[in-house]
Amino acid sequence: VLKVEKTNEGNLLTVSLTGSIEETTDLAKVIGDVPGELNVLCKGIGRINSVGVKGWIKYFQGLRSQGKKLRFQQCSTAIVEQINLISNFTERDEVESILVPFLCDDCGTELVGAFRTTDLKKIGFQIPDLKCSKCGSKASFDDIAEEYFHFLQDV
Numbered sequence: 001v002l003k004v005e006k007t008n009e010g011n012l013l014t015v016s017l018t019g020s021i022e023e024t025t026d027l028a029k030v031i032g033d034v035p036g037e038l039n040v041l042c043k044g045i046g047r048i049n050s051v052g053v054k055g056w057i058k059y060f061q062g063l064r065s066q067g068k069k070l071r072f073q074q075c076s077t078a079i080v081e082q083i084n085l086i087s088n089f090t091e092r093d094e095v096e097s098i099l100v101p102f103l104c105d106d107c108g109t110e111l112v113g114a115f116r117t118t119d120l121k122k123i124g125f126q127i128p129d130l131k132c133s134k135c136g137s138k139a140s141f142d143d144i145a146e147e148y149f150h151f152l153q154d155v
């Protein structure tokens with residue numbers, strides 16, 4: 001099930017999506033009328049299956065062909081995985097920020113940090129450590145930079 005929260009500011013609609021995207025998900029119905037610009041907050045999307053991916057691509061391609069400006073923000077790890085796998089899942093310039101996975105070196109707690117894609121490029125994908133919210137120890141980036149940030153690398 002996919003839940004949505006919407007905020008409207010003039011020509012900009014922001015939708016925050018939470019849940020999973022699968023065969024029963026109707027993005028057009030969930031999101032509704034889109035003005036000129038659409039911000040999609042993706043941090044709550046835990047899962048997207050292959051049928052969900054097809055529906056996603058079709059829906060957002062449709063909006064692009066109508067000239068809508070799309071921005072994807074705080075993309076969850078599940079969404080980043082698809083962005084890396086499928087070239088037309090999002091357009092290159094549309095991904096504004098993503099969530100990055102961290103693992104505490106001491107207590108093993110999994111954390112996420114939000115990073116703007118422009119900042120990630122600036123720091124050359126050298127991800128600084130976080131402070132673990134549970135034990136205060138050092139939490140370090142828990143993926144492979146070449147893979148997780150693949151979609152941001154110049155080709």
Ligand SMILES: [Zn+2]
Nearest residue numbers: 104107132135
């Ligand atoms: Zn910890």
